[in-house]
Amino acid sequence: MSQKITSYPGHEITPEDLKASKYLEIIQKVEPKYSWAAGVAISRFLNELKEGRLIGRKCDQCERILVPPRMYCERCYRPTDSWVYVKDTGTVNTYSISHVGTDARRLKSPLLVAVVEIDEASPGMGILHTLSEVEPSRVTIGMKVQAVWKPAEERQGAITDIRYFKPFEGV
Amino acid sequence: MRRRVAIIGAGMTLFRRRMLETGKELSFEAAKMALDAAGLTLKDIESVVEGSAPDAFDGVHMKGEYLIDGSGGIGKPYQRVYVGGGTGVFTPVAGWWNVASGLYDTCLCVAEEKMSPLHPHPQYAFWSIFDQILERPLGTTLLWIFSLEMRRYMHKYGIKEEEIAEVAVKNKGNAVDHPCAQLGAKITVDDVMRSEPICSPVKRLDVSPPSDGAAAVILASEKVAKKLTDQPVWLDGVGWTLDSTHWTNRDLAYPEYVEKAAKMAYKMAGIKNPRKEIDIAEPYDPFDYKELHHLEGLQLAGKGEAPKLAIEGVSQRDGDMPVCPSGGLLGVGNPIAAAGMMKVCECFWQLRGEAGKRQVKKDAHTAVAQAWGDLMQVGTVTVMRS
Amino acid sequence: MPFKIGIVGVGYAGFDTMTPGLSTRELMFEAASRAYADAGIDPRKDVQSFICCTEDFWEGISITDEYMPDQLGAVLRPLCTVSSDGLVGVATACMHIASGLADVAVVESHSKASDVVNPNEIMSFGFDPVYNRHLDVDPRFLAGLEMTRYLKDSGTKREYCADVAVKNKKNALSNTRGVYGTNLSRETVLASPNAAAPLTELESSKVIDGSIVMVLASAEKAKKLGDHTVWVRGIGWSSDTPVIEDRDLATAAYAEQAAARAYKMADVRAPVSAFDLAEVDDTYSYKELQHLEALKLAAKGKAGRMVDSGSFDRNGKLPVNASGGSLGVGHLLEATGLHRLLEAILQLRGQAGQLQIPGARKAVVQSWRGIPTATGAVAVLGN
Numbered sequence: 001m002s003q004k005i006t007s008y009p010g011h012e013i014t015p016e017d018l019k020a021s022k023y024l025e026i027i028q029k030v031e032p033k034y035s036w037a038a039g040v041a042i043s044r045f046l047n048e049l050k051e052g053r054l055i056g057r058k059c060d061q062c063e064r065i066l067v068p069p070r071m072y073c074e075r076c077y078r079p080t081d082s083w084v085y086v087k088d089t090g091t092v093n094t095y096s097i098s099h100v101g102t103d104a105r106r107l108k109s110p111l112l113v114a115v116v117e118i119d120e121a122s123p124g125m126g127i128l129h130t131l132s133e134v135e136p137s138r139v140t141i142g143m144k145v146q147a148v149w150k151p152a153e154e155r156q157g158a159i160t161d162i163r164y165f166k167p168f169e170g171v
Numbered sequence: 172m173r174r175r176v177a178i179i180g181a182g183m184t185l186f187r188r189r190m191l192e193t194g195k196e197l198s199f200e201a202a203k204m205a206l207d208a209a210g211l212t213l214k215d216i217e218s219v220v221e222g223s224a225p226d227a228f229d230g231v232h233m234k235g236e237y238l239i240d241g242s243g244g245i246g247k248p249y250q251r252v253y254v255g256g257g258t259g260v261f262t263p264v265a266g267w268w269n270v271a272s273g274l275y276d277t278c279l280c281v282a283e284e285k286m287s288p289l290h291p292h293p294q295y296a297f298w299s300i301f302d303q304i305l306e307r308p309l310g311t312t313l314l315w316i317f318s319l320e321m322r323r324y325m326h327k328y329g330i331k332e333e334e335i336a337e338v339a340v341k342n343k344g345n346a347v348d349h350p351c352a353q354l355g356a357k358i359t360v361d362d363v364m365r366s367e368p369i370c371s372p373v374k375r376l377d378v379s380p381p382s383d384g385a386a387a388v389i390l391a392s393e394k395v396a397k398k399l400t401d402q403p404v405w406l407d408g409v410g411w412t413l414d415s416t417h418w419t420n421r422d423l424a425y426p427e428y429v430e431k432a433a434k435m436a437y438k439m440a441g442i443k444n445p446r447k448e449i450d451i452a453e454p455y456d457p458f459d460y461k462e463l464h465h466l467e468g469l470q471l472a473g474k475g476e477a478p479k480l481a482i483e484g485v486s487q488r489d490g491d492m493p494v495c496p497s498g499g500l501l502g503v504g505n506p507i508a509a510a511g512m513m514k515v516c517e518c519f520w521q522l523r524g525e526a527g528k529r530q531v532k533k534d535a536h537t538a539v540a541q542a543w544g545d546l547m548q549v550g551t552v553t554v555m556r557s
Numbered sequence: 558m559p560f561k562i563g564i565v566g567v568g569y570a571g572f573d574t575m576t577p578g579l580s581t582r583e584l585m586f587e588a589a590s591r592a593y594a595d596a597g598i599d600p601r602k603d604v605q606s607f608i609c610c611t612e613d614f615w616e617g618i619s620i621t622d623e624y625m626p627d628q629l630g631a632v633l634r635p636l637c638t639v640s641s642d643g644l645v646g647v648a649t650a651c652m653h654i655a656s657g658l659a660d661v662a663v664v665e666s667h668s669k670a671s672d673v674v675n676p677n678e679i680m681s682f683g684f685d686p687v688y689n690r691h692l693d694v695d696p697r698f699l700a701g702l703e704m705t706r707y708l709k710d711s712g713t714k715r716e717y718c719a720d721v722a723v724k725n726k727k728n729a730l731s732n733t734r735g736v737y738g739t740n741l742s743r744e745t746v747l748a749s750p751n752a753a754a755p756l757t758e759l760e761s762s763k764v765i766d767g768s769i770v771m772v773l774a775s776a777e778k779a780k781k782l783g784d785h786t787v788w789v790r791g792i793g794w795s796s797d798t799p800v801i802e803d804r805d806l807a808t809a810a811y812a813e814q815a816a817a818r819a820y821k822m823a824d825v826r827a828p829v830s831a832f833d834l835a836e837v838d839d840t841y842s843y844k845e846l847q848h849l850e851a852l853k854l855a856a857k858g859k860a861g862r863m864v865d866s867g868s869f870d871r872n873g874k875l876p877v878n879a880s881g882g883s884l885g886v887g888h889l890l891e892a893t894g895l896h897r898l899l900e901a902i903l904q905l906r907g908q909a910g911q912l913q914i915p916g917a918r919k920a921v922v923q924s925w926r927g928i929p930t931a932t933g934a935v936a937v938l939g940n
Contacts, residue, residue: 003525003526003527004208004525005182005204005208008183008184008185008350008351009184009185009192009200009201009203009204010184010185010187010190010191010192010197010200010351010384011190011191011192012185012187012188012189012190012191013187013189013190013191013287014189018189023191026686026687028230028686028690030230030682031675031678032614032617032673032675032678032679032682033673033674033675033678034303034617034672034673034674035672035674036303036304036580036617036672037576037577037578037579037580037581037669037671037672038304038580039578039579039580039581039582039583040578040579040580040583041580041583042304042305042580046304066420067420068305068417070417070582070627071583071586072583072586072627072628074415074417074626074627074628074630074632075601075632076601077599077600077601077630093323093419093423094319094320094322094323094326094423095319095322096315096318096319096322096370096371096372096373097318097368097370097371098312098314098315098318098369098370098371099367099368099369099370099371100294100312100314100369100370101310101312102294102295102298102310102311102312103291103292103294103295103298104291104292104294104295104312105291105292110371111310113309113315113319114319115319115419115423124420124421124422125420126419126420127305127419128305128306128309128311128315128419129309130309136371141322141323141326158304158308159304159305159306159308159309160308160309173656173657174656224620225613225619225620226612226613226614226619227613227619229686230682230686231682231683231686232612232613232614232679232680232682232683233612233614233640233683233926233929233930234640235640235641236683236796236799236926236929236930236932237683237685237799238799239796239798239799239932240798240799240800244796245796245797245798246795246796246797246810246814247795247796248648248793248794248795248818249794249795249796249932250639250641250645250649250794251639251640251641252637252638252639252640253620253622253637253638253639253640254620254622254637254638255620255622255623261637265637265649267656268649268652268653268656268658269652271652271656271657271658272651272652272653272655272656273655273656274652274655296619297619299617299618299619300618300619300620300623302624303617303618409658410635411635411636411637412633412634412635412636413622413625413626413631413632413633413634413635413636413637414626414632414633415626415627415632415633416582416623416624416625416626416627417627427633428633431633431634432635435635544620545620545622545623546623548623549622
């Protein structure tokens with residue numbers, strides 16, 4: 001604020017004011033509804049999740065394998081060329097221990113979230129997911145992890161067909 | 172032909188968790204104060220730019236239209252520009268092109284945010300910034316993306332949480348002197364470290380609060396500005412850049428989009444050595460590590476070296492390059508678009524020597540304000556000179 | 558110095574009631590790829606600014622610009638959202654070019670209306686939450702109010718509004734992009750169910766999907782980019798009050814103001830005789846009449862009679878919405894202004910096919926943002 005200005009507009013409503021119902025509130029529920037077309041790339045990705053597989057798209061110009069897949073390469077600005085299956089294992093790029101949910105309320109038990117770089121995709125190609133079957137204090141950046149899938153009959157073509165990633169026990 | 176553009180007035184409201192005023196009323200209060208400061212009335216304004224972040228906060232579709240009367244836009248060429256959290260600094264950038272293009276001589280730029288209407292918590296609006304198919308089903312919150320980025324930044328450069336906490340201590344301390352501030356306080360690194368973990372490594376005191384508020388500036392062409400004031404502050408550089416949608420495919424340790432935006436603005440302003448030429452910086456600090464991240468993107472510190480600035484005193488208000496002398500979002504509050512504009516207002520008042528108790532010690536002629544937004548994706552930058 | 562900025566490339570995709578096979582981003586990639594090929598540019602090298610005109614609630618995404626850069630070739634480049642109609646985006650591109658920020662700027666807008674399950678509710682969310690939203694009715698009630706007031710104040714015969722729908726839907730039959738082209742009688746239009754009386758359903762445009770991309774360039778740069786340049790000679794945009802009770806519901810004040818600015822820039826003194834064609838907003842039938850009068854293409858209260866007498870037919874004195882407009886082609890949400898512009902550009906390029914108006918050299922284009930807004934833009938074009 002400029003020192004030339006000596007008063008500042010605005011009236012605060014305190015939590016006490018709210019409790020005392022000092023001001024009127026108008027409550028409305030805004031419920032927009034959507035039925036999104038997933039498109040060519042993500043439809044295939046979801047169908048493969050249902051089969052318990054991860055798939056990417058390859059751009060022949062920059063030779064990157066893109067996960068999640070897209071039909072265009074954003075760097076070369078051209079259509080991507082082919083579908084490539086990638087492994088369901090990867091490396092923790094970064095992680096966090098979340099104590100809150102989407103509406104900022106505390107969760108009963110904390111959730112481990114991570115960006116997982118997928119094996120056989122190009123370096124740095126990560127996806128967002130959760131980690132489990134591991135103590136939060138034991139998670140490290142660079143840790144190898146693998147997907148834990150829902151049973152085939154429960155999978156519905158959604159990112160949650162992978163329940164979470166857990167420490168990689170393979171070779 | 173590009174024309175030189177000046178800021179000739181600024182204004183802002185209190186920033187508080189919940190305000191009685193509607194978004195329209197907050198916009199009006201900030202705009203009126205800026206007009207008064209410039210010695211103008213709405214009749215003198217040729218075009219209006221308004222900035223505000225997601226419509227989901229207010230539950231009003233086409234929020235820009237809803238805010239027209241409060242922002243002074245009736246009967247005028249009016250635009251709402253929008254780049255998520257980067258909107259506040261982007262609003263005067265839009266004003267800049269209104270004037271620099273020669274279309275208009277005066278432009279009123281208003282940024283408002285009314286986050287409190289959304290229940291149970293404003294954070295909920297951020298759920299819908301994530302990919303609706305691949306990310307939202309995981310129960311995303313905005314805090315995830317910050318904590319994931321903060322962890323990666325710490326890991327890559329070996330930075331400790333305590334070093335990052337110094338930023339919260341500095342900014343909340345600076346905000347004690349800001350008459351509009353929501354969370355000014357003298358705290359210690361220990362206080363930050365002991366505050367409740369929200370999304371580890373992010374703790375309660377690493378985070379800025381949601382707020383209601385508005386801020387505004389008046390822009391004028393060189394010819395008009397020189398008639399109206401002896402102390403124009405020149406908006407000599409503007410820049411903005413968006414990175415890819417795919418944030419999980421990106422280097423989370425360094426904001427390349429801020430670097431690109433800064434270089435665009437520096438080139439326009441003729442700045443060759445930012446660290447030497449910039450006297451005051453107001454980088455976006457919704458989280459304490461973000462100030463550090465952004466200082467590096469702004470080329471005001473080497474990669475991984477920004478934490479030293481607060482610790483060694485360089486970025487303190489009496490230092491060689493004060494950073495967030497306003498108190499930043501961490502201290503003044505974070506009504507998203509208004510918070511970015513508050514930074515531009517702070518640079519204006521500092522460069523005019525009108526910042527009172529917050530006035531920096533050094534003789535300051537050049538300042539940079541920057542905001543960030545979207546999925547770790549957008550940088551918006553303005554360079555100002557007295 | 559006269560204002561002169563070139564439109565050097567256009568591209569579009571979609572123009573259908575549904576585009577279930579493509580995501581919004583894939584639809585945009587198609588449109589953008591065509592526009593860049595048309596302009597002969599590489600977006601990764603040749604473009605300094607990208608502008609998207611979108612609204613969060615239409616997309617179902619908060620902060621929609623997050624999802625825009627990749628498919629436009631705009632990664633790590635200046636890109637922003639202007640929350641308005643596409644024509645305001647074009648105005649923004651013009652300012653970017655005039656201020657020297659960009660030599661080449663790109664504007665995109667789209668409709669993926671088929672993704673939206675409850676569009677009427679979303680439109681209702683645009684009303685003032687305290688004063689207007691409690692009305693639990695079709696949001697087009699505002700159109701009904703406007704139309705009633707327009708008919709009364711202008712002395713326009715009710716039937717003339719229906720004639721607008723007849724004309725535009727007939728024109729759309731010759732347009733490859735037209736989804737709602739058909740031959741109807743005035744009586745059929747009047748007898749269709751009420752949308753918001755007196756407005757009927759056949760007088761109310763229906764949404765379709767589509768993405769439109771425009772490439773703009775400075776006069777100097779445009780010389781090097783193809784030989785199809787259409788010039789923007791003037792552009793204006795304006796907003797009336799958002800308080801609907803405060804508006805003069807009979808007139809489109811926003812369009813009058815926007816036109817005054819655009820005409821001044823382009824030095825248009827006698828609009829009636831200045832243009833070879835007009836593409837104006839016809840989201841609802843009466844809107845075309847209101848807009849023609851606001852643009853001074855018809856005297857106050859005379860637009861309806863001129864539609865009736867055929868003055869605005871494709872072979873009339875001044876063809877208006879020869880493309881079929883939104884009533885005939887379909888409504889593209891925030892891309893509607895770009896659609897009006899696209900149709901005018903194809904005419905001025907001589908690429909309008911069956912729709913071609915011989916010797917078209919000058920055009921005026923106008924947009925409106927739809928309910929509940931009083932915001933619109935006007936562009937004056939020449940080749």
